[in-house]
Amino acid sequence: MTVTRFSQFFLRTLRDDPADAEVASHKLLVRAGYIRRAAPGIYSWLPLGLRVLNKVENIVREEMNAIGAQEVHFPALLPREPYEATNRWDEYGDNLFRLKDRREADMLLAPTHEEMFTLLVKDMYTSYKDLPVYLYQIQTKYRDEARPRAGLLRGREFVMKDSYSFNIDDEGLDEAYLAHRAAYQKIFERLGLEIAIVKAQSGAMGGSRSEEFLHPTPVGEDTFVRSAGGYAANVEAVTTVVPEPHDATNVPAATVLETPDSPTIETLVQRSNELHPKNDGQWSAADTLKNVIVAVVRPDGERQLVAIGVPGDRAVDMGRVEVNVGALLGIGGEVEVEAATEDDLKAYPQLIKGYIGPGLSLENPLLGKESVTEIPYFLDPRVVAGTEWITGANEHGKHVYHLVAERDFTADGVIEACVVREGDPAPDGSGPLQAARGIEMGHIFQLGRKYAEALGLQVLDQNGKLKTVTMGSYGVGVTRALAAVAEGNHDDKGLIWPRNLAPFDVHLVATGKGAEILEAAEKLAEDLAAEGVEVLLDDRPKASPGVKFGDAELVGVPTIVVVGRGFKDGKLELKDRRSGEARDIAVDAAVQEILAELGR
Ligand code: ATP
Ligand code: MG
Numbered sequence: 001m002t003v004t005r006f007s008q009f010f011l012r013t014l015r016d017d018p019a020d021a022e023v024a025s026h027k028l029l030v031r032a033g034y035i036r037r038a039a040p041g042i043y044s045w046l047p048l049g050l051r052v053l054n055k056v057e058n059i060v061r062e063e064m065n066a067i068g069a070q071e072v073h074f075p076a077l078l079p080r081e082p083y084e085a086t087n088r089w090d091e092y093g094d095n096l097f098r099l100k101d102r103r104e105a106d107m108l109l110a111p112t113h114e115e116m117f118t119l120l121v122k123d124m125y126t127s128y129k130d131l132p133v134y135l136y137q138i139q140t141k142y143r144d145e146a147r148p149r150a151g152l153l154r155g156r157e158f159v160m161k162d163s164y165s166f167n168i169d170d171e172g173l174d175e176a177y178l179a180h181r182a183a184y185q186k187i188f189e190r191l192g193l194e195i196a197i198v199k200a201q202s203g204a205m206g207g208s209r210s211e212e213f214l215h216p217t218p219v220g221e222d223t224f225v226r227s228a229g230g231y232a233a234n235v236e237a238v239t240t241v242v243p244e245p246h247d248a249t250n251v252p253a254a255t256v257l258e259t260p261d262s263p264t265i266e267t268l269v270q271r272s273n274e275l276h277p278k279n280d281g282q283w284s285a286a287d288t289l290k291n292v293i294v295a296v297v298r299p300d301g302e303r304q305l306v307a308i309g310v311p312g313d314r315a316v317d318m319g320r321v322e323v324n325v326g327a328l329l330g331i332g333g334e335v336e337v338e339a340a341t342e343d344d345l346k347a348y349p350q351l352i353k354g355y356i357g358p359g360l361s362l363e364n365p366l367l368g369k370e371s372v373t374e375i376p377y378f379l380d381p382r383v384v385a386g387t388e389w390i391t392g393a394n395e396h397g398k399h400v401y402h403l404v405a406e407r408d409f410t411a412d413g414v415i416e417a418c419v420v421r422e423g424d425p426a427p428d429g430s431g432p433l434q435a436a437r438g439i440e441m442g443h444i445f446q447l448g449r450k451y452a453e454a455l456g457l458q459v460l461d462q463n464g465k466l467k468t469v470t471m472g473s474y475g476v477g478v479t480r481a482l483a484a485v486a487e488g489n490h491d492d493k494g495l496i497w498p499r500n501l502a503p504f505d506v507h508l509v510a511t512g513k514g515a516e517i518l519e520a521a522e523k524l525a526e527d528l529a530a531e532g533v534e535v536l537l538d539d540r541p542k543a544s545p546g547v548k549f550g551d552a553e554l555v556g557v558p559t560i561v562v563v564g565r566g567f568k569d570g571k572l573e574l575k576d577r578r579s580g581e582a583r584d585i586a587v588d589a590a591v592q593e594i595l596a597e598l599g600r
Contacts (some may be wrong), residue, residue: 001529006538023531025486026151041148051503069134080106082115091333093299109142117164135161152483159478199233201323209446214438229430263354265312288312289389291356293340299333310380314418358394370395378415495556504536505556511545520565
């Protein structure tokens with residue numbers, strides 16, 4: 001080991017938080033000199049940052065190697081054709097960085113590499129005997145995120161470990177999936193990141209089984225739910241417990257009634273109780289069917305309106321609609337969903353805001369019109385056959401009462417669209433759900449044969465017949481993981497790294513007048529380095545003790561050793577950055593004491 005001297009180290013700590021930083025990890029990684037912003041969501045790595053990044057990468061690498069995965073490295077700059085073959089050139093939408101070379105050929109900066117790995121295996125392997133194979137890389141990815149935020153937590157350029165498994169049959173794929181799952185558990189354990197493994201929606205990737213590794217933290221953008229009985233899912237993937245069909249034999253015929261000035265659920269409930277009282281008890285929001293018009297933005301930018309019917313006591317969760325609506329509309333790729341705007345609605349004067357009913361794309365004589373619009377209409381799973389509703393009559397100031405699902409109206413499909421609430425039942429019967437926020441650290445997918453089919457990856461099976469290979473894809477956000485560790489390990493003075501990820505083992509501060517102090521610190525640093533300890537020696541001649549201590553706390557090496565005031569009495573100070581505790585150690589025994597402190 002060589003000693004790193006602060007006086008020559010490429011580092012400048014900053015006094016102030018960067019103006020664009022919202023979360024602690026972002027502020028501190030910039031202030032302490034780990035990274036610098038180059039453009040929104042794009043960062044340069046300084047020596048301190050690289051040291052930590054390498055440690056995170058090595059943990060990931062070791063655990064991937066341990067399951068027999070082999071490391072490769074692909075280019076980030078890729079040709080269009082493979083992504084054209086799988087449709088992802090278009091489906092990726094605005095998130096894809098597209099560019100042209102000097103011959104005007106389309107290129108892209110890879111957001112993920114399924115296509116390239118599939119083609120490489122196709123190129124090299126021909127027989128079932130070559131399989132299984134697991135390949136991975138630790139590589140820079142590019143995504144033109146709509147909202148880059150929180151520094152490294154959501155960047156436009158970031159490091160991902162992505163691996164891909166290739167198997168001849170489904171059992172093999174299950175094995176590959178479980179091997180990755182176990183490896184990921186070890187990785188996050190070694191990174192000290194608490195993880196909830198949750199069911200995920202496969203979204204644009206296609207495929208079947210899929211789980212996310214979420215790290216619970218208030219700065220996370222994902223919401224997940226769990227039950228005491230062990231169910232855990234991203235809210236995007238939660239399925240509603242579908243009630244039994246109702247018996248509607250005794251429900252009166254549907255009738256349109258006057259409900260003046262009742263464009264909201266609240267006013268509708270009020271009007272209903274005033275003007276059309278319920279036989280038993282009071283009407284409530286849960287008796288109403290709210291029809292919400294949303295705009296679905298396709299990957300090519302085209303907007304399409306969709307109507308969604310949900311119980312009036314529930315809100316629509318745009319994120320859940322986003323992951324579920326594409327399949328219903330036959331759209332491949334990721335869509336964006338937002339509330340329909342006034343502009344969107346101008347094209348449909350038949351839709352009366354506040355009084356929209358379910359008669360949209362269907363024949364519904366009870367609503368007095370055959371078909372109001374051609375907008376697809378999807379229903380929440382709770383709106384089962386026989387349920388009775390008060391809902392809009394597609395006329396100003398009027399609602400329909402006793403409108404029964406299936407008897408009086410149907411829909412074009414069922415969609416998981418409602419906000420999942422705390423207390424909702426877990427779909428597997430394991431109790432009520434509780435919600436928490438998290439950030440996605442990793443994601444594992446059973447892709448199945450989608451990519452292999454699109455790109456023609458086949459090998460000969462035992463009977464000499466061509467068989468399409470089945471694949472899995474698995475990702476860990478490496479730079480995101482580093483930021484998540486920083487986010488969970490800091491105080492108001494700075495970062496506090498866990499030992500195995502800290503940029504140095506020991507931050508040695510030499511402070512005080514007299515050449516002998518610096519000489520002693522130099523000697524200790526060299527002695528420690530000779531024992532394999534990574535030492536950062538603050539040997540700056542002009543910096544005050546206050547500045548040196550402040551920087552040591554900001555940088556966040558867990559063990560700080562001070563050669564200073566006590567030196568004349570043969571003593572050094574050993575500080576634990578995590579507990580804040582400090583104790584004196586004898587100069588003569590310093591190396592042993594420090595090694596013991598480091599657990600060596
Ligand atoms: P998110 O839902 O957070 O946008 P994703 O589902 O798009 O992530 P994947 O395609 O599953 O991400 O990528 C694998 C891993 O890469 C993620 O689990 C995450 O840790 C990391 N990752 C994805 N996007 C980013 C980003 N913009 N910045 C940093 N890390 C990212
Ligand atoms: Mg994901």
